[in-house]
Amino acid sequence: MGRRSLRGQVAVVTGGARGVGELLARKLAARGARIALVGLEPEELEKVCGTLPTDCAHWHADVTDRAAMARVAREVRERFGAVDVVVANAGVATGGPFADCDETSWRRVVEVNLIGSATTARAFLPALIESRGYLLQIASLAAITPAPLMTAYCASKAGVEAFAHSLRAEVGHQGVRVGVGYLSWTDTDMVRGADQDEVLRELRGRLPWPAGRTYPLGPAVDRLVAGIERRSFHVYGQGWLRGMQPVRGVLPGIIGRVGQREMRRFAPRLAAAGGVRTGLVGAGGAADEKARAEG
Template sequence: MAHRPLENRTVVVTGAARGLGAALARELSRRGARVALLGHERAGLEAVADSLGTPALACEADITDAEELARAARTVRARLGPVSAVVANAGIAHGGPFATSDFARWRRVIDVNLTGSALTARTFLPDLTRTAGYFLQVGSLASLGASPMMSAYCASKAGTEAFAHALRAEVAHQGVAVGIAYLNWTDTDMIRDADRYAVMRELRAAMPPPARRVLPVEQVAARLAGAVEHRRTAVYVPGWLRLAQVGRATLPPVVLRVARHRIPRLESGGPFRATGPLGAGGRADEAAARADGEG
C-alpha cells in the first residue's frame, strides 16, 4: 500500500476560500488529510470544504484577530481533532509607488501577511507541540529579492522568512518542524489582477523568461502538499528558485538596473496609480476590515 503520511491527520490552511489555499486544501484532502479551512468569505470556505472527499471544516476568521483565531482553533480541535500541520498561506497585496501609497493599506499588508502568519503560528503551537507537528510558511520570490511598486508585500514576505527561521530554531527541540515555501508567479486572481496595471505587467515582463512564467495553481499546490507530507525545511516552486536563494545578494543590483531604465519610460506616460487590493481575496479582506470599523 502507498505510504500516506497525512492519512487522518488534521491540517489547517489559511486563506483557503480561493486560489492557492483552496487548491492546497483539495490536494491535502486527496492525500487523506482532514482539512480545516480558515479565512474570510464563509460561503467560499464552505464551498471548498463541501467539495473535499475527507472530513473538512470551514472557519471564518480574520487571522489578525487573536480572539477569532482562538475560537477557530477550539472549533477545529473539537470537530477534527488535534492539529498536526498548519499552512500559513493567507496573504494580500497592493501595488504602487511607496511615496504616494495609502499608508493604512500599506500597513494592512504587513498586518495580514506577517503579523497574521505569526499569530496563526502562535495560536496553533500548543497543538503542534503535542503532535510533534509541522508549520509551513508560504513565502515568495519576494522573500529573496524585493521589487519596486510592491514595497509592503516584499517587506512582509521578507519578514515571514525571517520569522520562520527564528521560530524553527525555537521549537526544534520540541519536535516541531518549520518550513518555508518560496513561490514564484502562481496563476491566482491576485496575479491576474496585477497584470491589468501596465507598470506591474512591464516589470514582470522585464524578468528573464523562466522568472516571469506563471505556474498553474494545482502544480504549486501539489508541491506544497508534498512539503507538508515530508516536513520539508524549504520548498522551491519552481525548483530553479534555489539558484535565486544561492545568489540572492546579486538580486538587488539587477532589480535596480532594470528599474532605472524601465520606470522613467513608464512614468512618461503619466503618473503611476495605486492598484488598491489585488484580487478578490484582497478585496474581501478590505471589506471585512471596513465592516469591523463600522461595527
C-alpha cells in the first residue's frame, strides 16, 4: 500500500517511556500524529509527552491488567475522539538456562509480551474497527529463530507473531489491518541490560553475521514508522530480516546443533557463576519489577 499521512491521526504506543516506544512516539508526532502513551513509568511518560510537538497524553497502566487497559482505551477515546493506530510495543526480557531460571521472571516475560499484547488488542479493537485502523505488534528476530538462554523471550515473541497473524485473518473484513514488526538486536535499555551479563554477551557475539551485532535505534524506528504509514503486514527494523522468512523452517535444526556446541562450551562458566543473573533485564525490566513490588 502507498503511504498514508499520519497528520491528525491518534496513535497509541505501549511501553512508551523509553527505547523503541519513546522514539517511535517522537517520530510519529513529528509526522503530525497525536500520541497516547501507556506504560508503568508515569514520570518518564510525562517527560516524553512534554517534549512532543503535537497533542499528547499518557496513562499509567500494566498491559496485562484487562480492567486497566479497558479503562485506558475508554479514556483515550474520550480524550482524543478516535484511535487510528495502536502499537503493542511493551515488552520485557530475561535470560539464562531454563532449568535454573527464576520462574516468576520467566512467567512475567510471557505475561507482558504475549498476554499484554493480546489485552492491548482486546481493549482497543472496538475503536480500531470504528476507524478502520491499524494494529502493529512488535515482535522480534526471536519470533523467527530460537536461541538458547532465551526460552521465555523466544516463546513470547513467537506467540505474539502467531497471535497477530490470526487476528489479521479475523478482522481484515472489518477494515482493520494488523502488522508484525520484527527487530534484531537494537540499541535499547533491554539489550544493554542483557549485555551486562558476560555469558549472554559473549554468546550473542558468537552469532553469525549479521545477527550478532547491535543495530542503532533510529533507522529501525524509521522503518517502523514507514510500515505504519503503509499499514504493512510485515515491517522489518533491519532489512536483512526479510531474508530470514524463506529459510525459517530450517533454522531450528541449525540452531539446535550450533546451540548444543556453544552450550557445551559455556557450561563450565555457567556452573561456576551459578548461572546467568535472574530477574528482568534493563531499566524497563527494573520498572516492571518495581511496579509489581509496589502493587
